[in-house]
Amino acid sequence: QVRLVQSGGGEVQAGGSLRLSCAASGDILSFNVMGWYRQTPGKQRELVATKNTRGGTNYQDSVKGRFTVARNGDENKVYLQMNSLKREDTADYYCAADRFSYRVDNLRSADEYDYWGQGTQVTVSS
Numbered sequence: 001q002v003r004l005v006q007s008g009g010g011e012v013q014a015g016g017s018l019r020l021s022c023a024a025s026g027d028i029l030s031f032n033v034m035g036w037y038r039q040t041p042g043k044q045r046e047l048v049a050t051k052n053t054r055g056g057t058n059y060q061d062s063v064k065g066r067f068t069v070a071r072n073g074d075e076n077k078v079y080l081q082m083n084s085l086k087r088e089d090t091a092d093y094y095c096a097a098d099r100f101s102y103r104v105d106n107l108r109s110a111d112e113y114d115y116w117g118q119g120t121q122v123t124v125s126s
Contacts, residue, residue: 002026002115004095009120012085016124020080022095022117031097034071034078037110038091038122045094049080050104058104062088085124092119 008020020036035050035058049069051057057069068081078095095117096110103112 002028004097004115004117006093006095006117006120009093009122011123011125014085014087014124014126016085017081017083018085018122019082020093020095020120020122022078024076024097024115028099030076031099031115032102033096033098033104033113035069035096035104036078036080036093037096038089038093040091045110047106047108047110048093050096051078052102052104054102056102056104058106082122085122087124087126090122090124092121094119 003025004022006022008018012018033050033052036048037045038048039045047060048063049059049067051069051071066084070079096113097115098113
């Protein structure tokens, strides 16, 4: 059984920074794509940032220049460094992983990912 376990998150004032981590455990320890999505009440889950093992990355326009997605050498962990946080970044953040596809483009549906973390709340206050 594969699990994605998230850590980090919490509450921070606008302009501050947070770092999210996600580590995989279980039978599968390598994923072609890992990344982060976020969701607010009443809205669909949206892409934040994803990275594949071929060096491809994708960021939502609103986080470009502020957020950085990174993966470790074993390719079973993913991190999200969030700087210059804004109130509109407040959401539940989820890490996602895919074993087979390398797609990181905007047209990729969140439903296509094989595994999801448990979710972490990020609250940015003014």
